[in-house]
Amino acid sequence: MRWPGRQDAHAWSQQHLSHYVEGDLSPGARRRLELHAQECPDCSLGIRAVRALLRLLHSSEDRSEARAPAGIFDRVRVDAAQTDTDTERAHEA
Amino acid sequence: MLGQHGSTNAPERELLDRAQMGDVIAFEELVGVHADRLYTVVLRLLGDRGEAEDVLQETLLRAWRGIGRFQARAMIFTWLYRIAVNESNRALERRLRRGTTVQVDEEAVQVPAPAKDGPGNRAEQRELRDALELAIADLDPPYRTALVLRDLEGLSTREAAEIAGVGEAAFKSRLHQARLSVRASLGDAALVAAG
Numbered sequence: 001m002r003w004p005g006r007q008d009a010h011a012w013s014q015q016h017l018s019h020y021v022e023g024d025l026s027p028g029a030r031r032r033l034e035l036h037a038q039e040c041p042d043c044s045l046g047i048r049a050v051r052a053l054l055r056l057l058h059s060s061e062d063r064s065e066a067r068a069p070a071g072i073f074d075r076v077r078v079d080a081a082q083t084d085t086d087t088e089r090a091h092e093a
Numbered sequence: 094m095l096g097q098h099g100s101t102n103a104p105e106r107e108l109l110d111r112a113q114m115g116d117v118i119a120f121e122e123l124v125g126v127h128a129d130r131l132y133t134v135v136l137r138l139l140g141d142r143g144e145a146e147d148v149l150q151e152t153l154l155r156a157w158r159g160i161g162r163f164q165a166r167a168m169i170f171t172w173l174y175r176i177a178v179n180e181s182n183r184a185l186e187r188r189l190r191r192g193t194t195v196q197v198d199e200e201a202v203q204v205p206a207p208a209k210d211g212p213g214n215r216a217e218q219r220e221l222r223d224a225l226e227l228a229i230a231d232l233d234p235p236y237r238t239a240l241v242l243r244d245l246e247g248l249s250t251r252e253a254a255e256i257a258g259v260g261e262a263a264f265k266s267r268l269h270q271a272r273l274s275v276r277a278s279l280g281d282a283a284l285v286a287a288g
Contacts, residue, residue: 016269017276018268018272022265024269045282048281048284048285049284049288050276051288052287053272053275053276053284054244056225056284058244058247065129066133067129068128068129068131068149069132069142072132073150074150075150075151075153076120076154
């Protein structure tokens with residue numbers, strides 16, 4: 001991943017904070033983003049925000065499955081019955 | 094996760110053989126064990142219970158019609174998941190074409206509650222969860238799919254990319270973009286304060 005010119009470093013870092021947290025940057029890009037974030041309160045905050053977002057989304061609390069409603073196989077049964085009828089008719093013909 | 098759901102072990106293999114010969118009871122038994130999980134992911138993608146039920150029925154119908162072509166070396170749950178995601182994305186595209194918006198069913202989306210739950214910050218946390226649900230609902234289908242599969246369903250990148258039908262690099266790109274959009278909607282300060 002190419003590292004941008006100095007004036008674009010902030011914009012680039014902001015775009016790649018999730019890549020950084022996920023470990024998707026090359027070692028060089030990772031180091032440069034860290035150096036930028038040490039001097040940039042917004043990017044430092046951004047790194048913590050990405051981590052907080054992932055904690056919020058990954059939390060196993062309250063991650064229960066919804067119960068599938070009754071009747072989810074209704075269309076399958078109609079289709080299967082139709083296939084059976086068609087097969088019987090084909091045999092009779 | 095998929096290993097728990099998907100490996101074709103002996104009873105599953107027998108049910109699969111029978112289903113592939115047109116035994117609808119065997120098909121329901123084979124697929125029914127995955128129904129709640131499929132319904133959950135469709136609900137997370139669509140945010141509407143009525144639409145999710147319709148999409149799940151269509152998913153199962155497509156699976157029934159395609160079961161004869163299913164390769165036993167693949168994992169049944171991955172295959173079902175992929176059909177469900179494709180059907181959900183079709184429903185989202187139809188919704189976009191109609192120009193309709195859906196009121197997000199908060200219980201349906203089921204974004205987990207933040208860890209901090211003291212009485213002083215419950216209102217702020219509720220507000221953040223609402224904003225998060227809306228931000229996810231606002232994502233375009235490919236980005237929403239990436240975020241739901243990886244960050245809410247907890248699948249690995251490889252599994253999620255396979256289900257989404259794209260390569261891992263393209264999937265990661267969508268995932269990072271989705272997180273960036275959600276972050277922009279919520280604001281970094283609010284996220285850090287909640288987390």
